[in-house]
Amino acid sequence: METKKNFALKGILVAGGFLVGSFVNGNDASGTSSGLGEFQDLGSGAELRGELLNDNSGDLLAMLELKCGDKAKETEKTKDAKKSEATKTDSKAMEGKCGEGKCGDKDKAKKASTTSSSDTTRNESKSKEGKCGEGKCGEGKCGN
Amino acid sequence: MQVPDKTYELQSQLADYCRTGINSLPEDAVHPEHVKHYRRLVYNVIEDSLSSAYPLTRKLLGQESWDQIVHEFFRSHKCRSAQVWKMPGEFYEYISEINSTLKEEYPILTDLLLFEWMEIVVFMMEDIKVDYAEEGSYSEDRLVLNPEIRIIGLNYPVHLKNASKITAGDKAQYYVLVFRNPENHKVQFMNITALHVKLLEYMTEKPRGFSEMAAYLRSVLAPANSDNIHAELEQFIYKSVEKKLILGFSKI
Numbered sequence: 001m002e003t004k005k006n007f008a009l010k011g012i013l014v015a016g017g018f019l020v021g022s023f024v025n026g027n028d029a030s031g032t033s034s035g036l037g038e039f040q041d042l043g044s045g046a047e048l049r050g051e052l053l054n055d056n057s058g059d060l061l062a063m064l065e066l067k068c069g070d071k072a073k074e075t076e077k078t079k080d081a082k083k084s085e086a087t088k089t090d091s092k093a094m095e096g097k098c099g100e101g102k103c104g105d106k107d108k109a110k111k112a113s114t115t116s117s118s119d120t121t122r123n124e125s126k127s128k129e130g131k132c133g134e135g136k137c138g139e140g141k142c143g144n
Numbered sequence: 145m146q147v148p149d150k151t152y153e154l155q156s157q158l159a160d161y162c163r164t165g166i167n168s169l170p171e172d173a174v175h176p177e178h179v180k181h182y183r184r185l186v187y188n189v190i191e192d193s194l195s196s197a198y199p200l201t202r203k204l205l206g207q208e209s210w211d212q213i214v215h216e217f218f219r220s221h222k223c224r225s226a227q228v229w230k231m232p233g234e235f236y237e238y239i240s241e242i243n244s245t246l247k248e249e250y251p252i253l254t255d256l257l258l259f260e261w262m263e264i265v266v267f268m269m270e271d272i273k274v275d276y277a278e279e280g281s282y283s284e285d286r287l288v289l290n291p292e293i294r295i296i297g298l299n300y301p302v303h304l305k306n307a308s309k310i311t312a313g314d315k316a317q318y319y320v321l322v323f324r325n326p327e328n329h330k331v332q333f334m335n336i337t338a339l340h341v342k343l344l345e346y347m348t349e350k351p352r353g354f355s356e357m358a359a360y361l362r363s364v365l366a367p368a369n370s371d372n373i374h375a376e377l378e379q380f381i382y383k384s385v386e387k388k389l390i391l392g393f394s395k396i
Contacts, residue, residue, distance in 0.1 A: 035337035035369075036361065037376035039321075041387060042303060042333035045263045052200055052306055 162186045164219055190218050190231065197232035198260045204250065204307040213239070213246060229268060236261045252300040252310050259302045259320065266294055266322045267331050280393025282381060286351035288391045293323035295341055303333060325388045332387060339365070340380070351394035354381070 042048045147155070157169045162183045169179065191214050195202055202210045221238045223231055236257040239247070247253050269292055276288040298318040300310050319341050321334040336344075339361065346352065346360050358377055362370045384390040 035339040036343070036373065036380055038337055039340055039380060039383070040335040041383065042320075042335055045267075045331040045333065048303065048333050049199060052303075053203060054306070 158182065163222075187215075187218055189228070190214065193228055194232055194235055197264055198235075198257060200260055200302070200307055201253070201256050204252075204256065205246070209246060213244070229264065232264060233261055251312070251315075252302055252307060255298045255300045256302045256307055258296055259298065262294055262296050262320075262322050263331050263333075266292065266324050267329070269324070274391065275395055276392035277395050278392050282378075283354050286353045286356075286394040287347070287381065288351045288394050289344065289347040290323055290326065290389050290391050291348075292326065293321060293344070293389070295336070295344065296320045296322065297341075303335060321389070323389055326391065327388060332389075334387075334389070343380075354378075 043051075154169065154173055158174070158179075161167045161169060161179065163186075165183065167176075167179070191211075194214055194217075195210075205213065217235055217238050221234060223234055225231065225234065236254075239257055240254050250256075272291040274288055274291055277285075296319070298320060299315055301314050301316075301318050302310065303318070303320045305314065317338065319336045319338060321336045321340065321344070323332050323334075324330070325332055342364050343357060343361060346357070352360075354377070358373055361373050361377065365373070381390060
């Protein structure tokens with residue numbers, strides 16, 4: 001129930017199990033020194049998902065512990081970026097987009113029509129979802 | 145348009161049948177051989193949406209457990225939103241609230257769902273317009289934070305490790321910054337610390353200057369930890385500008 005309550009917060013913080021206290025004591029997962037230098041750019045959703053779905057991917061947590069800071073990730077990220085982009089995982093959020101949430105939103109429509117390959121995937125996803133499952137007939141996915 | 149009571153009743157009965165498989169529809173209202181296909185088709189939409197929204201969770205649970213939990217959700221939960229993209233959020237809430245043996249078996253389950261759901265939330269969030277200038281001074285002008293951000297607090301490093309490799313020993317406090325790049329609209333992730341959370345909350349209130357931010361950070365840190373704050377803040381700001389977490393400089 002805690003999660004649901006936090007989920008409704010209008011601010012930027014959507015806490016899972018806890019909230020940040022009023023004083024930072026440096027006891028968080030990656031905390032040494034001030035902690036401010038220890039951020040890690042994880043890339044886009046598609047890149048990160050591709051990496052996390054890969055059973056043989058490097059352990060980012062271990063890398064973080066070994067080499068604090070953003071630089072540790074940089075090399076790995078560039079190396080994996082192309083590989084990740086090649087996966088179909090890019091379509092996740094696009095699928096969610098579905099055209100429904102922002103019906104009539106001109107800005108979004110413009111975005112969809114002016115961008116490149118990843119948006120092609122988005123458009124494909126939209127049409128798939130728009131068919132409301134018709135394409136799945138006979139696939140044996142019955143809810144029984 | 146007002147739906148007649150009878151129509152509403154029939155629609156509700158059909159919806160209940162699709163979810164539960166228990167057919168209480170009048171015999172003359174539907175063809176028994178045909179109506180079962182509605183159930184299959186609706187379930188396919190639900191399963192397909194959830195699979196797209198939660199690929200990591202699906203992989204972690206395996207097909208059998210995944211099908212089981214999706215069926216349970218489909219059967220037990222009456223979705224509140226008419227927008228299909230919001231349904232995975234209801235799935236997350238549903239799992240968070242129920243007592244399930246799956247949650248005992250996979251303590252990371254709710255963290256993983258939240259992490260995956262938040263990407264959709266940020267991708268779909270309304271555009272928030274802010275005024276800012278592209279040119280300015282990092283040391284003198286106030287910096288404008290990208291307003292399209294969320295921060296999640298997690299107990300397990302589902303954003304750093306393959307979910308199947310996470311153990312009880314990994315339990316700690318983790319923070320993930322999720323934001324949308326205003327140029328390419330891609331959702332970006334950053335692993336951050338509690339101090340970043342404080343700083344970002346501070347910057348959300350209004351645009352802040354470098355000195356102001358440094359002073360604030362010192363006020364929330366133990367003195368021994370604040371020696372390198374200037375250099376670390378500088379590094380974070382440069383990266384934030386590069387990644388469009390900081391958009392530019394305040395005009396006022």
